[in-house]
Amino acid sequence: MGIAILDNDKSTVSILAEIIDEMGESPCPFTDKDKFLGAIDPKSHCVAVIADDFLDVIEGTKQVYPSIEILAMGSLDGSRCIQAGAAHHLGKPFSADSFRQVLQTLLIGMKARPVSENGSFIAADRSMQRIIEVLDKVAPTQAPVLIQGESGTGKEVIARYIHKHSRRSSGPYVGINLAAIPDTLLESELFGYEKGAFTGAYATRVGKFELADGGTILLDEVTEISVGLQAKLLRVLQEKQIDRVGAKSSLPVDFRVIATTNRDIEKDIQEGKFRSDLYFRLNVIPVKVPPLRARRDDILPLAAHFIAKVAKREGMQEKILSPQAKEALLGYEWPGNVRELENVIERSMILTDGPEIPPDIISFGMQGSQEPAGAYAAVGTTIHDMEKKLIFSTLESVDGNRTKAAVLLGISIRTLRNKLNEYSAKGQNSDT
Ligand SMILES: Nc1ncnc2c1ncn2[C@@H]1O[C@H](COP(=O)(O)OP(=O)(O)O)[C@@H](O)[C@H]1O
Ligand SMILES: [Mg+2]
Structure with a gap:
């Protein structure tokens, strides 16, 4: 598998290519963004090393080919590269050693990854x-x-x-x-x-x-x-x-x-x-x-699927649902549908010590993935930042639905839109 490199600077590209070659991997060097975009392909590349001023290329590559890991390099803001989908950011100037080490870590991590993560689609009902x-x-x-x-x-x-x-x-x-x-x-x-x-x-x-x-x-x-x-x-x-x-x-x-x-x-x-x-x-x-409540024959197969998924992810034993726990799952209305079931199972797996999930561990109606708003309220946080965080976490909890988020936040959809516009305008200014 090749390692694609994209940097405007020819000499940087050739130095990186040399190191990659010495590591026994095959470098594919590019100094032109369009040529890079035309050539990048998960069948031939497993990692892309991209200069960090190509934020759009980082984001685009990761979106289109999630299996390609990206190492961003440069002197700009590393956290923006990570947000855009890079697995790592290495600042410039860099030493050959640090580059080798970061790349090696990425390659080892990739070999350990299961081949098909998104292949499972449960449809029993x-x-x-x-x-x-x-x-x-x-x-x-x-x-x-x-x-x-x-x-x-x-x-x-x-x-x-x-x-x-x-x-x-x-x-x-x-x-x-x-x-x-x-x-x-x-x-x-x-x-x-x-x-x-x-x-x-x-x-x-x-x-x-x-x-x-x-x-x-x-x-x-x-x-x-x-x-x-x-x-x-x-x-x-x-x-x-x-x-x-x-x-x-x-x-x-x-x-x-x-x-x-x-x-x-x-x-x-x-x-x-x-x-x-x-x-x-x-x-x-x-x-x-x-909705999940209209296809109850999916509930237990989905639960079993999520139990296996959490067990694998956390390296823990799979657990079974007690008969009363199953009853509780089957009797619930699931307003948050499969996503809510996934949260409930994840929480129950983590909170159960023994091999069997008892009914009293199962709690509904909590937003499992959400941090309580109080967690953000450290002294020194501005009201503006609190508000922004609250708005984004609310949006996340309703899957990006602005109408629902506005209702939960108790503001009009128009106010919500204005606030989002304001944040994005500020974000743009501070980037440039
Ligand atoms: N039939 C299914 N089999 C396995 N997982 C599912 C199934 N339906 C939903 N999920 C999981 O539930 C969560 C929510 O699904 P998603 O497709 O994002 O819902 P929606 O886009 O309708 O809001 C995801 O984590 C997804 O993997
Ligand atoms: Mg969705």
């Missing part, structure tokens, strides 16, 4: 089996799929399943959560921008549609975008071409689109919040995922 029958027919085609279902029902799992069973499975799978990104940034996220398109656009940026060329793009929470952007999206779907922001001409792109929503999209259309022509484009194949 009759209703889910029927959905799989549909998916198996639809996956190999080019048809757009709209997946509807409550938060936590497994919409993203289904989108991946479709991609994996499609003729595009060796191509990229690119997901974007449209609820989590402020409107002001969304257009350039989706379509990219040309260098100089606006203040701060120092380099050309490739958008998600372009990254998905030859593969599948998942538009997660598609109902959350503004009506203006809906029109642009419709055009891209119709014409299969994109315009980077600030570009003079369009680029053809070959993608298959899958969209998800946890809202009542027909109602949004009636209320004029979602364009019906866009809906018809996306909804060629509708897939409605039932």
Whole structure:
């Protein structure tokens, strides 16, 4: 397996290539971003060493090819590289030894990793089996799929399943959560921008549609975008071409689109919040995922699956559910669906000492993955920072759904949008 290197500076690239060669691995050097993007491929590269000013390349590579580990190098902000998906950041100037060591650690870590982490899709209930029958027919085609279902029902799992069973499975799978990104940034996220398109656009940026060329793009929470952007999206779907922001001409792109929503999209259309022509484009194949409470035969198989998953991850013995614990799981309504079940099982596994999970360990209605807000309130934290953290953790807990987050926070959706815009504007200033 090769190790790709990308740096503007020729001599840095050749020094790195030499060290990699000495380590008995095969270096693939690049000084040009576009050539790198055209060549990078998980079939030939396991690690990419990328100069840290190529933040967009780091992010794009990791999004499209999650199996490729990225080592970012340079003198910029390491934490931003890690956020963008790099496994490590090594500052410049660096010593040959430290580079060797970091690379070695990455390579060893990769060999220890299980081959297929995302391969498991549990569908024991009759209703889910029927959905799989549909998916198996639809996956190999080019048809757009709209997946509807409550938060936590497994919409993203289904989108991946479709991609994996499609003729595009060796191509990229690119997901974007449209609820989590402020409107002001969304257009350039989706379509990219040309260098100089606006203040701060120092380099050309490739958008998600372009990254998905030859593969599948998942538009997660598609109902959350503004009506203006809906029109642009419709055009891209119709014409299969994109315009980077600030570009003079369009680029053809070959993608298959899958969209998800946890809202009542027909109602949004009636209320004029979602364009019906866009809906018809996306909804060629509708897939409605039932809530967990409507497919109770999935509950115990999913629980067993998550028990095995936690056991493996934590290196602990698998445990069994006591009969009363099973009853408790089967009797619950699961408003948070499969995601909530996963949290409940994870918590129960960790809190149970013996080999059997008793019923009293199982507690519902807690947001397992959320830290209590009080944990943030260290003296010295500003109210502004507290507020920002609270907003982001609330958004996370409702899967990026801004409407629900606004309700939980007790503010209007408009206020929420304004605050998110404000944070992203500040983030941009301090980066540049
Ligand atoms: N059928 C399933 N089999 C295994 N895991 C599942 C299944 N459905 C959901 N999950 C797990 O539950 C969590 C929530 O699923 P996700 O696809 O993110 O839901 P949604 O996108 O509908 O909110 C994820 O961790 C996912 O791996
Ligand atoms: Mg989701």
